[in-house]
Amino acid sequence: MLKIYHAPRTRGFRVIWLCEELDIPYEIVPVDFSPTYRATPEWRKMNPVGKVPVMTDGALTMYESGAMVQHVLDTYGDNRLQPARGTAEQAIYLQWSWFAESTFARPLGEMVNHKRMFAENASQAVIDEMKDRARQCAQAVSDGVAGKQWILGDQFSAADIMLGYSLRLYGLLMDESLPDNAESYWQRMSARDAFKTGQAADMGTGK
Ligand SMILES: N[C@@H](CCC(=O)N[C@@H](CS)C(=O)NCC(=O)O)C(=O)O
Structure with missing residues (x-):
């Protein structure tokens, strides 16, 4: 299952909304958005510049909301919500x-x-x-x-x-x-x- 490490009102909303549009399961993992937590080695391992969101898909861990959207579309989208490649x-x-x-x-x-x-x-x-x-x-x-x-x-x-x-x-x-x-x-x-x-x-x- 996709896990979206997210803080309210932040860019992880893009991935959440996409999963809802595609009707695919996901889990939201709340992240402490304080600058102190985001500076910890624990969070920097997830996102090297201390930002949210982060997404995991099995063994894959990634950051950048737009890249996550594209990964979800290409992997689970069944050609929905994006035009054909190369057009x-x-x-x-x-x-x-x-x-x-x-x-x-x-x-x-x-x-x-x-x-x-x-x-x-x-x-x-x-x-x-x-x-x-x-x-x-x-x-x-x-x-x-x-x-x-x-x-x-x-x-x-x-x-x-x-x-x-x-x-x-x-x-x-x-x-x-x-x-x-x-x-x-x-x-x-x-x-x-x-x-x-x-x-x-x-x-x-x-x-
Ligand atoms: N281009 C990145 C931007 C990530 C980003 O700026 N996230 C904001 C929350 S929406 C954040 O973590 N801000 C804290 C900071 O920059 O210190 C993405 O799309 O994921």
Whole structure:
């Protein structure tokens, strides 16, 4: 059984939501998210830079939420939730999946880290700059999903799950609403049954 080492509201939600969409069994192993625990040799053996999530699949231990999503799809997905390999559609699927983590979630995550590290000495200029980057990403998603149901068109895919976590983080951290198309996209994804059961599990009220 897949084990997802996870702390509430963090990126492990992507894998939880994916497992719910695919209806495959998984177990959530709660991780103490304190910087002290994450710096211990015990946790650094699981994730060398002390982050969450980590996932195990039998003898395999891995970190990076996007890589976990791809592993689960390729191993248990039965060709669901991703376009065929080598197609132009797959290239766009990869583009949005990578964008979700490496471009969109990055300034949001750094805002959290900056505030945690510097507390009352946090620089407003740094935070404002991160917000501006996140705002540009939200606009790119809004433009990308214009006239479509999901980011690839009619077909829901794991790229929506990757982006969904970034949109969720945006909602938690930004004091402004999403641009219109991104907001309705967010409403559609968060209305999915698998999102709701995944969110309950994420917050510790589900499985
Ligand atoms: N690219 C990594 C990012 C992991 C990450 O930044 N996780 C956050 C929680 S969602 C974390 O552990 N932050 C603590 C820190 O960076 O100190 C992934 O997608 O798994």
